[in-house]
Amino acid sequence: MSPEKAQAYWKENISTIFKLLIVWFVVSYGCGIIFINELNAIEISGVKLGFWFAQQGAIYVFVVLIFVYVKLMSGIDEKYGVHE
Structure with missing residues (x-):
């Protein structure tokens, strides 16, 4: 993965985490x-x-946010080609 693509991946990852933490x-x-x-x-x-x-x-919202994070990160991983 190119450095630009890796930086974009982490930027999107951190953005997703930040949004979920706000919720x-x-x-x-x-x-x-x-x-x-x-x-x-x-x-x-x-x-x-x-x-x-x-x-x-x-607590219930936190557990739901864990599943939302997994779903969103799966999409981001596939988008950048780092999925398993």
Whole structure:
């Protein structure tokens, strides 16, 4: 792989990671801390939504983001010819 292509690969990889970390930050910090009062106005099965995000929702989103990362990186790997 040429140095230019390798640099483009890593730039796209880091960009993908950064975007997913932003989503995780917004869900875990935003929904669990900043917007908790607004979300607590909504109840699902007797549990306030803000509390749910703080306790479990952020973890579920993190696990989903792992699968999204795998899918996105598979596409990037194929695009640059470094897939297994």
